[in-house]
Amino acid sequence: MLDHVTPEQIEHYQTYGFVVVDDFLTPDELRQWRDSADAAVKRRLAKISEGLKTGEVKKSFADRFKKPAKAVLGDKGIQNVRNLARKVLGSKLVPEGFGGTLNSNQGNPESYYAQVYTQVIHLAKEDPTLGNLIFNERLGKVAASLAGVKGIRLYHDQALFKQAYGNPTAWHLDNPYWAFHSHQAMTMWVALDDATLSNGCMNYIPTSHKSASHTKNLNIGENFAGLLKLYPDWAKIDPAAAPVKAGSVAFHNGLTAHGAGVNMTNKPRRAYAVAFMPDGSTFNGRKDVLPDDYFKTLKVGDVLNNDKIHPLLWREDGASSASNRSEDRVPVGV
Ligand SMILES: O=C(O)CCC(=O)C(=O)O
Numbered sequence: 001m002l003d004h005v006t007p008e009q010i011e012h013y014q015t016y017g018f019v020v021v022d023d024f025l026t027p028d029e030l031r032q033w034r035d036s037a038d039a040a041v042k043r044r045l046a047k048i049s050e051g052l053k054t055g056e057v058k059k060s061f062a063d064r065f066k067k068p069a070k071a072v073l074g075d076k077g078i079q080n081v082r083n084l085a086r087k088v089l090g091s092k093l094v095p096e097g098f099g100g101t102l103n104s105n106q107g108n109p110e111s112y113y114a115q116v117y118t119q120v121i122h123l124a125k126e127d128p129t130l131g132n133l134i135f136n137e138r139l140g141k142v143a144a145s146l147a148g149v150k151g152i153r154l155y156h157d158q159a160l161f162k163q164a165y166g167n168p169t170a171w172h173l174d175n176p177y178w179a180f181h182s183h184q185a186m187t188m189w190v191a192l193d194d195a196t197l198s199n200g201c202m203n204y205i206p207t208s209h210k211s212a213s214h215t216k217n218l219n220i221g222e223n224f225a226g227l228l229k230l231y232p233d234w235a236k237i238d239p240a241a242a243p244v245k246a247g248s249v250a251f252h253n254g255l256t257a258h259g260a261g262v263n264m265t266n267k268p269r270r271a272y273a274v275a276f277m278p279d280g281s282t283f284n285g286r287k288d289v290l291p292d293d294y295f296k297t298l299k300v301g302d303v304l305n306n307d308k309i310h311p312l313l314w315r316e317d318g319a320s321s322a323s324n325r326s327e328d329r330v331p332v333g334v
Helices: 007-016 027-054 061-089 128-134 137-147 226-230 232-236 292-297
Strands: 018-021 118-121 151-162 169-172 186-191 202-204 240-242 249-253 258-260 269-278 312-315
Touching: 007 018, 007 137, 018 240, 027 118, 027 128, 027 151, 027 269, 128 151, 137 151, 137 186, 137 249, 137 269, 137 312, 169 226, 202 249, 226 232
Parallel strands: none
Antiparallel strands: 018 249, 118 151, 151 269, 151 312, 169 258, 186 249, 186 269, 202 240, 202 258
16 A cells, blocks of 8 residues: 655645545555455345344335335425424434445345445444555555645545446535534545446546535435536536546545446446544534444534544554554444
8 A cells, every 4th residue: 555645646636626546555455455345245235134134134214214205205305304303303313414224325225325336334343354454554644644634533434336337426525424524524435446437437526625515415316416506616617537447546525526427337336435534523413424322422512532433543643543453443333
């Protein structure tokens, strides 16, 4: 794995809100990342389907009711009902954020979103090979130098496998979904297969991070260009496609608009996304992918510095936390 980025790459990232770093992984690291992510996704999917059969796993509220509710209320109607329920019951009972089954979007494989990609979250904490690749000081140092921060934590990690003929990934922003808001939040998108214009490589709206708002975003749904209605000026900017070879990565700011096309091929386009949080970031009230037990302990404004949930990957003063060691990790939220 590369242990540094060049001043030109930092400049590109800061100016445009994204940067591609070619050959970030060695061929051996790529093989490890791909094989272990593949196996971990299969394990989680098997657990979901077995658990649903035995009744041990319950579909999330969204997986059970979204389709019938949508037919009656539409996407906007559902959002209004949720907002009202949150106002009346509070955000602890009606949290904002990811509502999957066993930290995956495959609770209802027929839904549109389930066919954008197979999304499986928090694998690094249960798979030692992924853990070694991701709880990694070198990675933290690279991420921190791009983001321009003095310390960086893992926010979460997830497999995003766009299936053969998978739906496009609608334009969206990442950081507004998350349980903290920061202008230095960042995602690293690791290509586990060659990502091409045909199979749904990433695309960015250059400089959008400079005018994005934490309060204006859309869920990834059927409305591919809905985000551009919220930010009409961005429609005038030429998007940048980022085809990359397997083992190369693209970093983007958590406020950079991005999306991916349909997978026009008969093979999956496997990718892995690692989300980074600047050290010192504070809780904003959203649940997103936080484990239930942890979420219940938090008040708005609390510093998200639990090393078991958000390991400190790198800090300028050399204090990367002991949570980088696999024996200190606990599985979360599964
Ligand atoms: O893989 C994709 O299609 C989209 C990925 C994405 O939105 C992300 O990594 O933030």
